[in-house]
Amino acid sequence: MHGLMQDWPLTVDKILDHARNWHGDREIVSRSVEGPIVRTTYAEVHGRAKRLSSALKTLGVKPGDRCATLAWNTARHIEAWYGIMGIGAVCHTLNPRLFAEQLCYIINHAEDRVIFTDLTFLPVLLEHRAKMPTVKHVVVLTDEAHMDPAAYPGALCYETLIAAASPECVWGDFDENTAAALCYTSGTTGNPKGVLYSHRSNFIHTLVTMGKDVMGISATDTVLPVVPMFHANAWGLAFSCSAVGAKLVMPGQKLDGQSVYELLESEAVTFSAAVPTVWQMLLGHMRENKLGLSTLKRVVIGGSAVPEALVRAFRDDYGVSVTHAWGMTETSPLGTLATPSGKTMHLDDEAQLRFTLKQGRPPVGIELKLVDDAGERLPHDGTTFGRLMVKGPFVVGEYFKGDGGDILDDEGFFDTGDVATIDEHGFMQITDRAKDVIKSGGEWISTIEIENLAVGHPKAALAAVIGAAHPKWDERPVLLVKLQPGVESSKEEFLSFLEGKIAKWWTPDDVVFVDDIPLGATGKIDKKLIRERMKGYVLPTAKAKETA
Template identity: 50%
Template sequence: MLRGMMMNEPLLVTSILRHAALYHADTEIVSRTTEGPIHRYTYADAWVRAQKLANALAALGMQPGDRIGTLAWNGYRHLECYYGIGGSGMVCHTINPRLFPEQIAYIVNHAEDRLLFTDLTFVPLLEGIAQELSGLKGIVVMTDRANMPESTLPGLMCYEDLLADQPGSFDWPDLDENTACGMCYTSGTTGNPKGVLYSHRSSYLHAMAACMPDVFGLSASDVVLPVVPMFHVNAWGIPYAAPMVGAKLVFPGGKLDGASLYELFEAETVTNTAGVPTVWLALLNWLDANRKTLTSMRRIAIGGSACPPVMIQRFREMGVEVLHAWGMTETSPLGLANMPKSKHAGLSADEALALAAKQGRPICGVRFRVVDGSGNDVARDGTSFGRLLVRGSTVCSGYFGVTESPAHQMVPGWFETGDVVTMDADGYVQIVDRTKDVIKSGGEWISSIDLENIAVGHPGVQEAAAVAVPDEKWGERPVLVVVRKPDSALTREELLAVFEGKVAKWCIPDDVRFVDGLPHTATGKLLKSEIRHMVTGPEGV
């Protein structure tokens, strides 16, 4: 085999920020801070501060391979963690603060995080689970000395104090590109959350794919505001993709209401953004109520859950292009992006909207298959459905700390997504159902099994099923269908009260429907498809 005669330069995330600092040095990074004011600096500044952070981590005794947790909103300090931690050969472990506190404690302990960087917002949350975080060597509050909180947490460190006396240059290690640089935990239908470990190579390639014209379509002339949080799947790769092309970055912090987002969109002339449908519904309603429109926005990427066609249409009426996308934590996350081909130029308005409502076609570097129950490929005709399988350089091969074979491997070498879909000849995928009965609300997963187990724990419940019902705001919401025990007078309010303190508030079912009996399969399992019909059908309970 004849090998190419090219330099072997590893694909490292560090080189992304270095590139931005060298050739887009004066491009701004704008952040709405947790403390309140708007913060501005440049890629050149971020590069220096990332190196200060790397030096600070070394001074604290952190070693290559150590997991360093973050519990933070989208902001410039969080960006510095992405690069300062990952570039040092450590793992930037972003943690979702919307999870129930017990889950957060489990994730921190399972990942064996040595340090935890937190925004001021989440200090009270950490105080509540501090006794469970025995493996942590310290907690760093991402603020300055003037805003350090009074807290019961032992040995709190101030982020700005850590950086203050450190050199602005760091001898970045010459890492293998397959070295881990990031981690995000995903929760499925059963069991504990599972960690997906991203490499420098996968994050670099994912960022390149995200920049493509038929995906986010980013360039140095763009202004990008990621609404999707940096604590969830690397904010869909935007913290790597935007510096790669030298686009201006705008971070919204934790204020994601319509008025706050509109203020930043207009003040910073934002051209590109990305987030889940729930956020966009709130923004659209605010725009309508206040008779406002988006004047600089060019493209909005929508994913996390299916985007309603009416939402696509409402943005199009403002002259904003909607990119419907699909992905999951295990795919870094981008896997599908929906942009039309030249052949679609003649479609009617209704046909174009129907096409845009699909999840999209595969981005380069990710391969998809749709198979039947035996693992055989189904016809790519847009109507035959099957299980969606995926593989590629940005797809996980297993979970952190899990030694057994991946559960999602119906066909060896392929990751089963858990979605039932159709695919047409052009590769456009449309999700029609889920192989598992997980409920997806506002882009977050809710386990139906967890809800059922809690419900059945009530002495007045004989049997219970949790199913998803469509919701205009959240995409889906959980509803309980319950069979009372004989002579039980259990009420809706009494049963819902049982969930308080057992799951996060947004996981609590919206309603309880009482029935005389529930349908079952031949093997005794609850027949969820029929139960959903019982709830959502024309004669629903």
């Protein structure tokens, strides 16, 4: 027997329809690529997105066609986002931090027909346009005053395009399982793979993120998504803010500490989300200029593990609550958040910190398990390491065009590639990527934990840990440190700083000071490149062992 409730397809165009109907006058503020701050509303964005949909149909775009965006977080990007998805086409967000060769591969693999781009990225598109045969139109997200025909001959002006288009366009009217958006993994191993989100998966993810123990944003919030829209849908904030009617502040291309601070203060931001490196830059700017925060109450930090020093600084120096989150492109992206549970809510700040630093608990709709190499389930005791597996209605089932083959186990779980523990309270903690974990004498050592402690040293700007070959222990940890400008340090100083904070046998066998620690396209430490750079490195302890 089926229920007798209305069958209302969960398509994301309904989210922006709701925004227009019930909080259409709520502001969306953007730092434009051209420079000035631009103010609009949900109602205006809705109307312009409808015009864009009409324009796309005029350009020959059909349901299922891929339309790419190569753009920063602005209101125009949101218009393109909803305008593409509203007619059943697929919004393919491109990461501009990828190498040009990777961008060309992704564009061709996706078979993008249209690319919406900011002025910033025209040179790379022009240089490689011959390598993108499926692209029929390039639309520049600007007005005629800023168009330069020589920058990309044949490119279309966004403002001119939508001004000439009809404001009447039917959205939705298709199955909720229709593809809505496409986002590629960062491709640290092999070519990037496409994750094809459906309208249903995005809608359900939006409803989940609005929960109090997840993002918990409301109509009274002013939200600054520093996390880019090309990073797994800006962690869903472009959807959830539209759904609840939060004021939305889009930072454009300027993500340095000063620029972020200016928006936080001038727009009275209450909630923000970004990777740790952004917050490190913000804290550095505030400390240097002796600044405070007037309105910011909560930040969500994800992308990589949050250092303890960062949580303490926000909490103790600025009165800002930090929520540590974990997810990936394949989970839309939110998978867990370290919000207090009924069992941990009464703990004092110091005791609570132990749980805040973990990646947290899954919201409803996400299932987690830990398995060993044979696929057998492992206990949730907080100490047993295992491969982290995940499933749910907004978790990938297969990659676009079947890349990677069958990616689910017999129970329908996806292997995240992370090694983790889950404690008795349900808090999950990532200990490493499976490919980065150090196995020393048969025991696992978490590079992430050592890195987070090391970067808490006042002289450290960045820290990374990799494994180096050892004749007795197979591998031993090496700590690489990029120092703050103008300071000096020593191996002994950093090892002394770590003493007592980690198990003695986790202590790095060496500390190497470097000028640069490379970051990948998503802002995470690029361990693959570090290992290549350190190819000829030999541990001092390994030399001593061989000599003995």
